Amino acid sequence: MRVNRILLSTALVVVALVLQVSVLARLHLPGAVPDLLLLTVLGLALVYGHVGGALVGFGAGLLADLAPPADHAAGRYALVLCVIGYLAGLAKPDYGRLKSATGSMLVVVAAAIGSTLLYALVGALVGDTAARHVGLGGLLLTAALYDLLLAPFVVPGIMALARRAENDPLAEPGSVAKGTDISSGWLSSGTGLRLGGRRGGRGGRGGRGGLKAKARIRTARVGRIKGVKRL
Structure with a gap:
């Protein structure tokens, strides 16, 4: 990954993790906790693509695994976010521009449900059955609902920052060349040159x-x- 991508991704992931642990986790909402870290990974993956999304997801998940008050095996959430970041990166829109809000909302819902299911599956493989006692159905419903409500305030801003860090915000390939052709055509028709x-x-x-x-x-x-x- 480029240096600017690494610096921006690290800063956004750290801020998202701090807010999630210190603010969202203390709201004591019924069911799941709003996953700000997941939304950050989604926003970056929709700009960086599947490879960048997988790398950002793995790093963000590993940081969440090691940061207190984590009570699960290290690497569990890293695996989940790595897979989610890769799959979300496959849905990267052309030139980083979202054509409609519907597609991005579907990605958020699918990521929220998929991450919860995958986290529970990995937990079952390592002997953690906490999801069974809480109720997997309630976790899926509340995770999708909370992330969907929070996504419009997080994902577009993350994508805008990522595009600006790329020094090419919403620029389509060939747009500069097209502008040159238009200007040259206008000059030739207006001045005979x-x-x-x-x-x-x-x-x-x-x-x-x-x-x-x-x-x-x-x-x-x-x-x-x-x-x-x-x-």
Whole structure:
């Protein structure tokens, strides 16, 4: 990954983790806890693609595994967010531009449900059955609901920061070239000049052709005048 991607991703992940642990986890909402870290990974994955999303997800999950008050095996949430970041990166929109809010909301809901299921599955494999006592159905419903309500305030801002860090916000490939073609066409139609010295320049072909044409006209006029004098 690029240096600017690493720095931005690290800063956003740390801020999201601090807010999630110190604020969202203390709200004591029924069911799941709003996963601000997951939404941060989704926003970055929708700009960086599947490879960047997997790397950011793994790093964010590993940081959450090691940060207190984590009470599960290290690497469990890292695996979950790595998979979610990879899959979300596959849904990366063209040029990082969201065509509609519906698609992004579906990605958020699918990520919330998928991360909860995958986290419970990995927990079952390592012998952690806490999800059974809490109720997996309630966790899925509340996780999707909380993340969906929080997503409009997080995901677009994360994507905007990521695009700005790329130094190419919402720029489509070839847009600069298209702008140049339009400007050159406007210049040629408005002034009779063409870029590249083809027409209207002193050193261009069009300039030399115009001079030759004028010289021929002058020669013809002189010949006619001399002919009249001879008569």
